[in-house]
Amino acid sequence: MNNRRRSFAFAALAYAFAATMIGTTLPTPIYALYGEQMDFAVVTTTVIFAVYAVGVLAALLIAGGWSDAIGRRPMLMAGLGFALASSTLFLFADNIALLLIGRLLSGLSAGIFTGTATAAVVESVAPPRRGLATTVATIANVGGLGSGPVLAGLLVQYAPHPLVLPFLIHIVLVLLAVPAVLLAPETSSRTGRIAVQRLAVPAQVRPVFLTAATAAFAGFAVMGLFTSVAPSFVADVIGIGNHALAGAVAASIFLASAIAQLAGRHIPPARAVAAGAALLVIGMVILAAALAYSSLAGMLAAALVAGTGQGISFSRGLASVVERVPTAQRGEVSSTYFVVGYVAISVPVVGVGLAAQTWGLRAAGVCFAAVVGVLALACLIAILIQERRPSELSSSR
Numbered sequence: 001m002n003n004r005r006r007s008f009a010f011a012a013l014a015y016a017f018a019a020t021m022i023g024t025t026l027p028t029p030i031y032a033l034y035g036e037q038m039d040f041a042v043v044t045t046t047v048i049f050a051v052y053a054v055g056v057l058a059a060l061l062i063a064g065g066w067s068d069a070i071g072r073r074p075m076l077m078a079g080l081g082f083a084l085a086s087s088t089l090f091l092f093a094d095n096i097a098l099l100l101i102g103r104l105l106s107g108l109s110a111g112i113f114t115g116t117a118t119a120a121v122v123e124s125v126a127p128p129r130r131g132l133a134t135t136v137a138t139i140a141n142v143g144g145l146g147s148g149p150v151l152a153g154l155l156v157q158y159a160p161h162p163l164v165l166p167f168l169i170h171i172v173l174v175l176l177a178v179p180a181v182l183l184a185p186e187t188s189s190r191t192g193r194i195a196v197q198r199l200a201v202p203a204q205v206r207p208v209f210l211t212a213a214t215a216a217f218a219g220f221a222v223m224g225l226f227t228s229v230a231p232s233f234v235a236d237v238i239g240i241g242n243h244a245l246a247g248a249v250a251a252s253i254f255l256a257s258a259i260a261q262l263a264g265r266h267i268p269p270a271r272a273v274a275a276g277a278a279l280l281v282i283g284m285v286i287l288a289a290a291l292a293y294s295s296l297a298g299m300l301a302a303a304l305v306a307g308t309g310q311g312i313s314f315s316r317g318l319a320s321v322v323e324r325v326p327t328a329q330r331g332e333v334s335s336t337y338f339v340v341g342y343v344a345i346s347v348p349v350v351g352v353g354l355a356a357q358t359w360g361l362r363a364a365g366v367c368f369a370a371v372v373g374v375l376a377l378a379c380l381i382a383i384l385i386q387e388r389r390p391s392e393l394s395s396s397r
Contacts, residue, residue, distance in 0.1 A: 005185065009124040010133065012180035014140045016076065017117040019173040020083045021144025022151065024052065024110045025254075026166055027090060027103075029153040029231050029247040033162060038096060042232050042361060043353030048099050049228035053346035055107020060115070060338055064197040065331065067116040071188045076120065076181045079112035084174045091167040114141065123187035138261055146254030149227075153247020162243075199339060200332045205324045207386065212269075212317030213337060214379040215277045217344040218372050219310030222280065224345035225368060226253045226303055229352060229361075237362045238294045249300055256307025257314075264312040269320030270387055276313025277380040279305055284373030291365045309376070314341065348372075 027034075031045045067075040082105045089102035121137040122130050151169070156162040201209050231246035240246075264272050283306030290298025318337055322330045348368065355364035 006125055009184040010121065010136075012184050013076075013117060013121045013124055014136050016080065016177035016180050017113060017121060017137065017140040018144035018147070019170075019177045020079055020109055020113045020117070021141055022148045022173065023083045023087055023170045024106050025145050025148030025227055025250070026087075026152045026170055028149040028227055028250045029156050029243045030163065030166065031228070032231055032235060032243075033156065034093070034099060037163070038094075040096060041353075042229065042356045043350070044096065045232070046228050046349045046353035048096070048103055049224070050346035050350050051100050051103040052107040052110070053224075053342040055104040055109075056111040056114075057107075057339060057342050059108045059111025060335060060342075061197050061199075063112060064115055064335060066194055067119065067188055069190065069194045071186050071190050072116055072120040072123075073181060073184070073186050075112055075116045077178070079109045079116065080174055080177055080181065082106070082109035082112070084171060087167040087170045087174065091164060091171070093163075117141075120184070120187060124184065135262060139258060142254050142258035142261070146251040146258070149247035149250040150244075151247075153244040153250075156247075157242060157244040197335045198332045199336045200329070201336055202325055202329060202333070205321055205333070208324060209321050209333070209337070211379055211382045211386065212273055212313075212320050213340045214375060214382070215273050215280070215313040215317050216337060216341045218280050218376040218379065219276065219306070219314050220341040220344035221348040221368075221372055222283065222306045223253055223257070223310055224349045225352060225365075226250050226306075227345075228349045229365070230299070230303070232361060233291065233299060233365060234296065237291055237365065238296050238299065240296060245296075249296075249303060252300055253303040253307035253310070256304045257311035260308040260311030261315040264316055267312070267316060269316045269323070270383060272316030273313045273320060274380055274383040274387075276309040276311070276316070277376045277383065279309030280313070280376035281373050281380065283307075283309055284369040284376065288366045288369040288373075291362050291369070 031048065035041065035045060063075065086102045086105035086109060089098050089105065093099050093102060118134075118137045118141070121140065122133045125133045152166045155166045155169070159165050227250055230250040231243070234246040234249055235241050260276075267275070283302050286298055286305060287302035289295070290302055318334065321333055321337060325333050348371075352364045352368050355367060359367070
């Protein structure tokens with residue numbers, strides 16, 4: 001592959017990755033409008049959001065390795081198809097069932113793209129540039145996730161047809177990604193062996209996996225909260241009805257996560273997970289205070305601090321686990337780790353929605369912050385104990 005073709009493929013695939021991920025968070029500032037139109041409460045919003053995680057998990061577990069078997073391009077085209085179908089359903093949605101199906105399809109698109117597009121972007125460049133390509137793939141992924149709420153928030157607040165225009169724009173973005181994927185060279189060896197991804201955690205890494213996965217659970221739970229309920233916090237608890245501002249608050253956690261993942265690549269894994277857990281504790285204290293005192297600045301600070309903690313603990317936690325297992329087992333261990341994360345992004349926010357029906361949104365948010373803060377603190381303590389034992393053993397010798 002010549003340099004010009006490599007450059008085109010690299011840029012085209014990164015664009016397709018970002019365009020697809022934009023659609024997964026695009027509805028965040030729009031849920032409130034659907035709630036008004038269809039007369040549903042926050043708990044329904046959290047359920048609609050949580051269905052997304054079901055789609056992601058299905059794609060990761062069932063089709064996670066299919067791009068190795070049948071090629072990157074067919075799987076990316078399937079992901080674009082699911083993204084296109086999702087935005088089309090949202091475009092015409094007039095009932096909750098269509099919103100649920102739309103979110104499920106969005107999850108399928110994200111689950112396919114997360115692994116396949118990362119591999120395709122990295123493989124599109126020469127080996128010496130693959131470190132840079134990995135960074136660009138991360139930026140395309142998290143940057144797309146963060147751009148969705150900002151784009152939708154601006155359109156809902158300042159443009160006409162707020163339930164139509166955001167999804168029309170996303171449909172155009174996805175359609176532009178189709179030729180980009182088709183023209184990019186195929187980089188998979190295409191083994192032809194299709195299999196469902198196994199889940200397993202070998203005994204030798206279970207203590208490390210438990211602490212890393214606990215931090216990942218806490219971090220993903222916070223990310224799920226901000227992606228689904230942050231606009232309701234801004235409007236109903238803080239009392240600011242600006243959709244663009246609500247979208248920016250939701251997006252800030254992705255920005256912080258992306259920067260932390262990139263900046264923390266060379267931090268020793270155990271130290272990074274401990275630092276991430278500590279930041280999550282601090283972020284949850286700030287979030288509880290922000291909700292208690294109706295502070296927008298506090299809400300934004302909580303997103304930035306918790307997003308930093310999530311990014312560094314998630315990425316380096318995965319590294320701390322996979323580096324301890326043989327290459328042949330890394331796929332199943334990584335998949336198990338992602339399952340924990342995507343369960344966390346969905347189940348706790350539904351709990352917040354249910355709690356909000358009984359206690360109110362402010363109290364439900366404070367309770368969530370307390371539970372996640374305790375979970376992250378327990379993870380931090382466990383890591384400190386694990387790190388102290390080897391030093392005690394070595395000093396006793």
